[in-house]
Amino acid sequence: MKIGVFVCHCGSNIGGTVDAARVAEASREFPDVVFTSDTMYACSEPGQDGIIQAIKDNQLDGVVVSSCTPRMHEPTFRRTVERAGLNRFMFEMANIREHVSWIGKDKEANTNKAIELTGIAVEKLRRDQPLFAKQFDINKRVLVIGGGVAGIQAALDCADGDREVVLVERESTIGGKMAKLDKTFPTVDCSSCILGPKMVDVAQHPKIQLYAMAEVEEIGGYVGNYEVKIRRKAPYVNWDLCTGCGLCMEKCPSKKSTDRFNEQVGSTTAINIPFPQAIPKKAVIDPKFCIKLTKGKCGICAKICPTKAIVFDQREEIISESVGAIVAATGYDLFDISKYGEYGGGRLPDVITGLQYERLLSASGPTGGHVKRPSDGKEPKTIVFVQCVGSRDKSVDRPYCSGFCCMYTAKQAILTKDHIPDSSSYVFYMDIRSPGKMYDEFTRRAMEEYGTQYVRGRVSMIYPQGDKLMVRGADTLMGTQVEVEADLVVLAAGAEAAVGAPQLAEKLRISYDKYGFFMESHPKLRPVETNTAGVYLAGSCQGPKDIPASVAQGSAAAAKVLALFAKDKLENDPMISLVDMKRCVGCGKCVRVCPFGAIKEIDVRGEPKAEVIETVCQGCGLCTATCPQGAIQLSHFTDNQILAEVNALCQL
Amino acid sequence: MEVVDIHASCDHEFIAKVEEESEQKVRLCYQCGNCTAGCPYTFVYDIPVSQVMRLVQAGQKERLLSCKSIWLCATCESCTTRCPNEIDVARIMDVLRHMARREGYVAEKNVKKFWDTFLDSVEKHGRVFEMGLLATYVAKTGRFWTDMELGPKILPKGKLSFKPHEIQGKDKVAEIFKRFREMQQ
Amino acid sequence: MSTYAYYPGCSGLGTSQEYESSTRAVCRALGVKLVDIPDWSCCGSTPAHTVDHLLSSALAARNLALAEDLDAAAVITPCPSCLTNLKVAVHRMSDREFRMQVNKLLDKPVDRSTPVKSVLQVLAEDVGPETVAEMLPHKPLAGLKVAPYYGCIMNRPPEVMQFDDHENPMAMDNLMAALGAEVLPFPLKVECCGASYGVARKDIVAKLSGKLLQAAEDLGAHAVVTACPLCQMNLDLRQGQASSAAGHKFQLPVFYYTQLIGLALGVPQSELGLSKLCVNPRLALDAMHAVQAEKREQEAKKEAAKQIHKAKAA
Amino acid sequence: MPALAGKELRIVGFLCNWCSYGGADTAGVGRFSQPTDLRIIRVPCSGRINPLFVAKTLLSGADGVLVSGCHPRDCHYAEGNFYARRRLEVFKRFLPTMGIDPDRFEYTWVSASEGQRWQKVVTTFTEQIHKLGPAPRFGFAHEQNPATAAAC
Numbered sequence A: 001m002k003i004g005v006f007v008c009h010c011g012s013n014i015g016g017t018v019d020a021a022r023v024a025e026a027s028r029e030f031p032d033v034v035f036t037s038d039t040m041y042a043c044s045e046p047g048q049d050g051i052i053q054a055i056k057d058n059q060l061d062g063v064v065v066s067s068c069t070p071r072m073h074e075p076t077f078r079r080t081v082e083r084a085g086l087n088r089f090m091f092e093m094a095n096i097r098e099h100v101s102w103i104g105k106d107k108e109a110n111t112n113k114a115i116e117l118t119g120i121a122v123e124k125l126r127r128d129q130p131l132f133a134k135q136f137d138i139n140k141r142v143l144v145i146g147g148g149v150a151g152i153q154a155a156l157d158c159a160d161g162d163r164e165v166v167l168v169e170r171e172s173t174i175g176g177k178m179a180k181l182d183k184t185f186p187t188v189d190c191s192s193c194i195l196g197p198k199m200v201d202v203a204q205h206p207k208i209q210l211y212a213m214a215e216v217e218e219i220g221g222y223v224g225n226y227e228v229k230i231r232r233k234a235p236y237v238n239w240d241l242c243t244g245c246g247l248c249m250e251k252c253p254s255k256k257s258t259d260r261f262n263e264q265v266g267s268t269t270a271i272n273i274p275f276p277q278a279i280p281k282k283a284v285i286d287p288k289f290c291i292k293l294t295k296g297k298c299g300i301c302a303k304i305c306p307t308k309a310i311v312f313d314q315r316e317e318i319i320s321e322s323v324g325a326i327v328a329a330t331g332y333d334l335f336d337i338s339k340y341g342e343y344g345g346g347r348l349p350d351v352i353t354g355l356q357y358e359r360l361l362s363a364s365g366p367t368g369g370h371v372k373r374p375s376d377g378k379e380p381k382t383i384v385f386v387q388c389v390g391s392r393d394k395s396v397d398r399p400y401c402s403g404f405c406c407m408y409t410a411k412q413a414i415l416t417k418d419h420i421p422d423s424s425s426y427v428f429y430m431d432i433r434s435p436g437k438m439y440d441e442f443t444r445r446a447m448e449e450y451g452t453q454y455v456r457g458r459v460s461m462i463y464p465q466g467d468k469l470m471v472r473g474a475d476t477l478m479g480t481q482v483e484v485e486a487d488l489v490v491l492a493a494g495a496e497a498a499v500g501a502p503q504l505a506e507k508l509r510i511s512y513d514k515y516g517f518f519m520e521s522h523p524k525l526r527p528v529e530t531n532t533a534g535v536y537l538a539g540s541c542q543g544p545k546d547i548p549a550s551v552a553q554g555s556a557a558a559a560k561v562l563a564l565f566a567k568d569k570l571e572n573d574p575m576i577s578l579v580d581m582k583r584c585v586g587c588g589k590c591v592r593v594c595p596f597g598a599i600k601e602i603d604v605r606g607e608p609k610a611e612v613i614e615t616v617c618q619g620c621g622l623c624t625a626t627c628p629q630g631a632i633q634l635s636h637f638t639d640n641q642i643l644a645e646v647n648a649l650c651q652l
Numbered sequence B: 001m002e003v004v005d006i007h008a009s010c011d012h013e014f015i016a017k018v019e020e021e022s023e024q025k026v027r028l029c030y031q032c033g034n035c036t037a038g039c040p041y042t043f044v045y046d047i048p049v050s051q052v053m054r055l056v057q058a059g060q061k062e063r064l065l066s067c068k069s070i071w072l073c074a075t076c077e078s079c080t081t082r083c084p085n086e087i088d089v090a091r092i093m094d095v096l097r098h099m100a101r102r103e104g105y106v107a108e109k110n111v112k113k114f115w116d117t118f119l120d121s122v123e124k125h126g127r128v129f130e131m132g133l134l135a136t137y138v139a140k141t142g143r144f145w146t147d148m149e150l151g152p153k154i155l156p157k158g159k160l161s162f163k164p165h166e167i168q169g170k171d172k173v174a175e176i177f178k179r180f181r182e183m184q185q
Numbered sequence C: 001m002s003t004y005a006y007y008p009g010c011s012g013l014g015t016s017q018e019y020e021s022s023t024r025a026v027c028r029a030l031g032v033k034l035v036d037i038p039d040w041s042c043c044g045s046t047p048a049h050t051v052d053h054l055l056s057s058a059l060a061a062r063n064l065a066l067a068e069d070l071d072a073a074a075v076i077t078p079c080p081s082c083l084t085n086l087k088v089a090v091h092r093m094s095d096r097e098f099r100m101q102v103n104k105l106l107d108k109p110v111d112r113s114t115p116v117k118s119v120l121q122v123l124a125e126d127v128g129p130e131t132v133a134e135m136l137p138h139k140p141l142a143g144l145k146v147a148p149y150y151g152c153i154m155n156r157p158p159e160v161m162q163f164d165d166h167e168n169p170m171a172m173d174n175l176m177a178a179l180g181a182e183v184l185p186f187p188l189k190v191e192c193c194g195a196s197y198g199v200a201r202k203d204i205v206a207k208l209s210g211k212l213l214q215a216a217e218d219l220g221a222h223a224v225v226t227a228c229p230l231c232q233m234n235l236d237l238r239q240g241q242a243s244s245a246a247g248h249k250f251q252l253p254v255f256y257y258t259q260l261i262g263l264a265l266g267v268p269q270s271e272l273g274l275s276k277l278c279v280n281p282r283l284a285l286d287a288m289h290a291v292q293a294e295k296r297e298q299e300a301k302k303e304a305a306k307q308i309h310k311a312k313a314a
Numbered sequence D: 001m002p003a004l005a006g007k008e009l010r011i012v013g014f015l016c017n018w019c020s021y022g023g024a025d026t027a028g029v030g031r032f033s034q035p036t037d038l039r040i041i042r043v044p045c046s047g048r049i050n051p052l053f054v055a056k057t058l059l060s061g062a063d064g065v066l067v068s069g070c071h072p073r074d075c076h077y078a079e080g081n082f083y084a085r086r087r088l089e090v091f092k093r094f095l096p097t098m099g100i101d102p103d104r105f106e107y108t109w110v111s112a113s114e115g116q117r118w119q120k121v122v123t124t125f126t127e128q129i130h131k132l133g134p135a136p137r138f139g140f141a142h143e144q145n146p147a148t149a150a151a152c
C-alpha cells in the first residue's frame, strides 16, 4: 500500500503552534508512507489540486490529511480523493487543529502530538477497505412539528414544492406566539393581519394534513423512511362536525377556565375556541373545568350544538404516518417570572409579562384592546418596562440574551403611547440590542418621537405602595438609585426552550444544549440542519429568534427538505456492520442490542445466523462491541482498526 | 473633572488582592446597577456600590479605600442576594473595609470607633457590655452622647446593666484576639 | 421534640431582655427544650466581620465548639445578627483550610459541623403554625393588624441562611395568622432598618426606619412585629428620631413575635416584658380589643335579629 | 512515539463522534487550553467501545484511559451510551483484579456544546494521572521505558 500524508498549516491556525513541516517530515517514517508534504491551506483549491496531483504522480492508494476536525472537512477531502480516482473511504484525517494547535501552547509538545495523531491515522488507513454505498427509496413526505410562524412557513414552502406535509401542533390552533401578538416590530403592522392569511393557507392547502392538539409520541426509522406515531388528544368535540359557530361558548356555564391563549389574563369557558382566527376553528372542552366531565352534570353544549358535535366520551388516538424528513419548529416558552420574588412576579397582579401585555393591547384580547390593569381595571398612566428578566442572568441559570425583548419592549412603549396618549413609559435596560434592518431606528423612535424614558440600569425591587407599584432601580449613567411610582409593570420575560423540548429531541435523536434549545449541525454553515440526517430545525426551537429570522429559517428548512426530496434514491452511508458467517454462532445478542432493528436472524443451512439490513444499519457499532465472537464488524471502525490505533499509541 | 489614564492608574495587584480575599471574580460584574438599585444606603454613599465594583475592576485603589461608602455598608446582603452574576458584593465591601483599616484609611471615623469600642468590650469581658460600650464610645469620639433624649426612655426600663456580664472564659476570648493579632504580623 | 443548644446573644442580657424572656417562655410553652451553651461568649456581631472574616468566624466558633458537648439537634438563637455570624462560620468552615485557621485561634477546636437555626425557624418548621393554631382555637389575637418585619439578614443571603423565601419570607406571617391576627402584606419585609448605625450615624437609622414605619402605617397596621433585637430597637426606641426626620409623628408599637405568641398562649406578664417596650403596646392591644368588641356586638345584633325573625315567623 | 519525555504521560481517549468529539472540537474552537498528554481515538458511538479496548490500552502501557460519550438520553443512536455505561461500570470494578488502578480509567459525558466542560474533564483527568505517575510496565508490552526515550 502506498500512502500520502498532507499536513496543513491553516495559515497560522496550525502553523503558529505546530511545526507542520516537521510533522510532514516525521510522517515519512511511518509504514507504507511514500509521500508527504505540508501545505498552507489544504482545503483550498490549490491545496486539493496538490493532493490530487500527488495521488496521480505517486500512485497513492490512500491519503491522510492532518488538519482540522473531520467533522468539518472529511466530506471535502473524501470528494478530493474520489476525484483522483480513489475510493472515498481510502482517506483518514488527523485533527491537529481543534485537538492540538488551538488548545496547547507548547510548540514542541504540540508537534509531537500532531506526529502521533498522524501516525494513528496512517495505521487506521492501512486497514481501510474501499466501501460502496447502497441505494434505497425515499418517502417524499415531510413531518413538521410545531405550528408557530416558523413551522407554518416550512409547511407552506414544502407544500408549494408539491410535497405532502404532515403538520403536528400541540395546541388546538396553529399560530404559536405570533398569533398572540398585537402588532409586530419593526413595521408595527398587525400580527394577525399578516399571520392570519398564512394560517388559512395551511388549512386550505390540499397537500397539508394538520393534526392540532397532537404531539409526536414515537419516531422510528431513518432519513428517507421515518415511521412516526402521533398522539392526538381528545377535544371532546367531533371536529368533522363542528363548524366553529361558537354557540356552545356562549352558553357554557363554566366560565372560570384557564385562558391559555390569553396568557391567563382573565378566564374563559370550559368549551372554547381560542380566538376568532383560530385554525382549525374548532371547539375544545377543557376536561379540568367542564362540569359534565368533572361532576357528570350540565351537558348544555351538547344540547345547544346545532351539529351534535359534542362527544363527552371521546378518547385520544394514536395515528401512524410515514415520512422521509422532519422539520422541528416547536418554538419557545416564556421564563417564569415568579422566580423573581423581588419583583413580586406571580404575586402582584399588576406585574405582568410582555406577552400578557400583548394580549391587553390586542383588539381581540380580553379587554378589547383597552389597556386596563389586571388588579382594578383602571387605565394605567405610568408604565414601567423592565428588560432582561430571566435573560442575561446567571443567578437564574439564564445567561443568554433572548434577542427579541429589547425590540418588543420598544414596540410596546410605542403602542402604549398610541393607546394612552397622556401616559409616561419608562424602560429599564442594560443594553439595547437592535441589530437588524430598521431596528435601531425603531428603538430610537421610541425615545425620540414617543418620549419613552430609557433608564440604563436594572431594577432591584418592586413593591406595592397604596394602589401603585414602587419600582426601585438604578440609573447607572446618572450614578444613582432611582424610584418610579408605576401603575403597571411589564417584565420583558426572556425566552426559554419550549416545555418538553429535550424529550422531543431525544425522540428525534438530535442534540440539545443545556437550556433545551436544539443544536444545529454547524452554528454558521449548517444552521437549519441537525446531526441526524433528514431532521431539520426552524425558528426559535434552536434559540430565541424574532419573526423575520424564524420565517427565514422556516423557508431554509423547507429548501433543505426539497433538496433532499429532489433525489429519487438516497445512498446509505456504507460504514455499516457486516457479519462474518463463519464466525457467527447465531446467539442473537446483536439482534437484541441493535437500536434500529437492523439485524435479522436468518437460516443458513439449518443454522441460525445474523444478517445486517444494509440500508437500515446506522453504523453505531453497538453490535460489534456486543458480539462475543467478534463476528459482526463495523466497517471502517473494525476491532482491528481501533486496536491498531491503540498499538500505534502505546507500543512504540 | 479629573481625567483618568486607565492604563497607567490601574493597580492590578490591588484587583488581585481583592479577588483573593473576597474569593469573588470582580470581572463578572457587568455593571447592571442592581446592587445600587437595591442598596438602602445609597443615599449616604459617596460612591454607589455598583461604581465601587467598577472602580475595583479599574484598579482605582486610592479612590476606593478613601471613600465613605465602604464604612457605611451595613452588610444587609441585598446586593449579594440579587446580583445577577452571583457576586458576593457585600463580601467585597467587607474586604475593602479590611484593606482600608490595614492601610490606615478611615473615611467615617465614628463608625470605626464604634466598632472598635464594641470589639474592645468583647475582648475585655467576653460579652458586650452595652453601657460600658456607650460610655467609652462617648469618651473616644469626644462627642457628647447624641442620643441623650433616649436616656429617659430606656433607663427606667431597667434594661441597661451598669455592670458587665463577665464570663468565666473571658481570658479565652481575649486569647482569640491575641492570637489573631499575632497571626496578622 | 429534640433538645436545642441555646445561644441567647449579648443583647438578650440588656436591651432585648423582653425578647430573651419571652422566647424562653414561648419555647417552654410549646415544648421546645433549650439547653444554654455553657459560658457562651459574644459572636462578634457586625463589628467583627468588618475587621476580619477569620476573627469573626473564630468568635462565633468558640460557641459552636462549646455546643458540641451538649449533643443537641441544633444550635439555635433568637438574634439574626448572631445567627448570621454563626451560620457564616459554619458555612466557611466547610472548607478544611479555613477551619484549620479558625481552630488555630481557639482553645477548644471545632470538630463537627453543627446545624445552626433561628428560634423562628424552629417554631415555624419543627413546631409549626398548625400546632400553634390548634392550641388556640379561639384565635386570641383576632382583630390585631400586624406588619411582620423580618429584617435584612434573617433570610439572606439564601445560600447561607437556607430558610424561608429570601424576598417574601412567610414564617412569622404564618405564626401570626395562627394566633388569629390579621397579617398585612408588608412590602418591606427584608429591607434594612439602619442596622447598628444608631449610635454613630443616627440620621441613617432615622431615615431607614422611618420608611418602614411609614409603610406599616400606610397599610393600617396596629403594630409591627419583629424577630430582631436591633430592628426592634431602631423601630421602637428610635421611633421618635424617625418621626422628627420624617416630620410626621409615628405611634406604632413594635413587638417581638415571641411576645405576641406568649400573649396568645397566656404567658405571664413578667416574662412577656411588654412593659419594656418604648411605644406603648396598649395602643395596639386596645385597637385589637375594640375590633373584637365591635365584632361581638355585631354578632350579638345579628343573633338578636335572627331571634326576632324566628319569632315573627313563628 | 512515546509521550514527550519528562513532560507528558500516555493518556488515550475514546470519544464518540457526535457528542464528546464535538465537545473537544468546541473546546478547540473556544481556544480552551488543555494539557497536551491526551490522544483521542474517534469512534462512532460510546456503545462501540468494547471494554477490551480499554484493557488492551492499559496493558499496552497507557497511563490512563478516558472514555467520553453523549449524556444519558442524548445518544445519537438512541441508546448506545446506555450500553456503554453498563459495560464500563462493570469493567471498572473488574480493573483491580487485572492489577490496574481503577483511577487510571474514567468515563464521562460531554456534549458537543460543552467545550468548557471538556477542558475541565481533560485537565482534571490529566492531573489525576500525573498524581498516580507512570503506570507500572508489564513485561510483555515492551522493555524500553518510554519516559526515557527521545521524542519521536
Ligand SMILES: Cc1cc2nc3c(=O)[nH]c(=O)nc-3n(C[C@H](O)[C@H](O)[C@H](O)COP(=O)(O)OP(=O)(O)OC[C@H]3O[C@@H](n4cnc5c(N)ncnc54)[C@H](O)[C@@H]3O)c2cc1C
Residues within 6 Å of the ligand: A145, A146, A147, A148, A149, A150, A151, A168, A169, A170, A171, A173, A174, A175, A176, A177, A178, A181, A183, A184, A185, A186, A214, A215, A216, A329, A330, A331, A332, A333, A354, A355, A356, A358, A404, A408, A411, A498, A499, A500, A504, A538, A539, A540, A541, A545, A546, A547, A548, A550
Ligand atoms: C411579548 C413578545 C412580543 C414579541 N413581539 C415580536 C414582534 O413584534 N416582532 C417579531 O419579529 N417578533 C416578536 N416576538 C418574537 C416572536 O414571538 C417569535 O419570533 C416567534 O413567535 C417565533 O416563532 P416560532 O414558530 O419559532 O415559535 P412559536 O411561536 O413558539 O411556535 C411554536 C409552536 O410549536 C408548538 N409546539 C411546541 N412544542 C410542541 C410539541 N412538542 N409538539 C407539537 N407542537 C409543539 C407550540 O404550541 C407553538 O404553536 C415577540 C415575542 C414576545 C414574547
Ligand SMILES: Cc1cc2nc3c(=O)[nH]c(=O)nc-3n(C[C@H](O)[C@H](O)[C@H](O)COP(=O)(O)OP(=O)(O)OC[C@H]3O[C@@H](n4cnc5c(N)ncnc54)[C@H](O)[C@@H]3O)c2cc1C
Residues within 6 Å of the ligand: A524
Ligand atoms: C471586519 C469584519 C469581521 C467580521 N467577522 C465576522 C465573524 O467573525 N463572524 C460572522 O458571522 N460574521 C462576520 N462578519 C460579517 C460577514 O463578513 C458577513 O456576514 C458575510 O460576509 C456576508 O456574506 P455575503 O455572502 O452576504 O456577502 P459578501 O461576503 O459581501 O459577498 C458578496 C459577494 O458578491 C460579490 N458582488 C457584489 N456585487 C456584485 C455584482 N454586482 N455582481 C457580481 N458579484 C457581486 C462581491 O464581490 C462578494 O464576493 C464580519 C464582517 C467584518 C466587516
Ligand code: SF4
Residues within 6 Å of the ligand: A008, A009, A010, A011, A013, A014, A040, A041, A042, A043, A044, A067, A068, A069, A073, A097
Ligand atoms: S483543511 Fe482545515 S485546517 Fe486546513 S486550511 Fe482548511 S480549514 Fe484550515
Ligand code: SF4
Residues within 6 Å of the ligand: A237, A241, A242, A243, A244, A245, A246, A247, A248, A249, A282, A283, A304, A305, A306, A307, A308, A309, A310
Ligand atoms: S361544538 Fe357545536 S356549537 Fe360549538 S362551535 Fe362547534 S358546531 Fe358550534
Ligand code: SF4
Residues within 6 Å of the ligand: A251, A252, A253, A254, A270, A271, A285, A289, A290, A291, A292, A293, A297, A298, A299, A300, A301, A302
Ligand atoms: S358540558 Fe362542560 S363544556 Fe359543555 S356547557 Fe357544560 S360545562 Fe360547558
Ligand code: SF4
Residues within 6 Å of the ligand: A387, A388, A389, A391, A392, A400, A401, A402, A403, A404, A405, A406, A407, A431, A432, A433, A492, A494
Ligand atoms: S434582547 Fe434585550 S431585553 Fe432581551 S435579553 Fe437581550 S438585552 Fe435583554
Ligand code: SF4
Residues within 6 Å of the ligand: A576, A577, A593, A594, A595, A596, A597, A598, A599, A612, A616, A617, A618, A619, A620, A621, A622, A623, A624, A634
Ligand atoms: S452498527 Fe450494529 S447495532 Fe448499530 S445500527 Fe448497525 S447493525 Fe444495528
Ligand code: SF4
Residues within 6 Å of the ligand: A579, A583, A584, A585, A586, A587, A588, A589, A590, A591, A609, A610, A626, A627, A628, A629, A630, A631, A632
Ligand atoms: S452477536 Fe455475533 S455471534 Fe451472536 S448472532 Fe450476532 S453476529 Fe452472530
Ligand code: SF4
Residues within 6 Å of the ligand: B028, B029, B030, B031, B032, B033, B034, B035, B036, B049, B050, B053, B079, B082, B083, B084, B085, B086, B087, B089
Ligand atoms: S448587581 Fe452584580 S453585576 Fe450588577 S452592578 Fe452590582 S455587582 Fe455588578
Ligand code: SF4
Residues within 6 Å of the ligand: B035, B038, B039, B040, B041, B042, B049, B072, B073, B074, B075, B076, B077, B078, B079, B080, B089, B090, B093
Ligand atoms: S450589603 Fe452593603 S452595599 Fe450591599 S446593599 Fe447592603 S448596604 Fe448596600
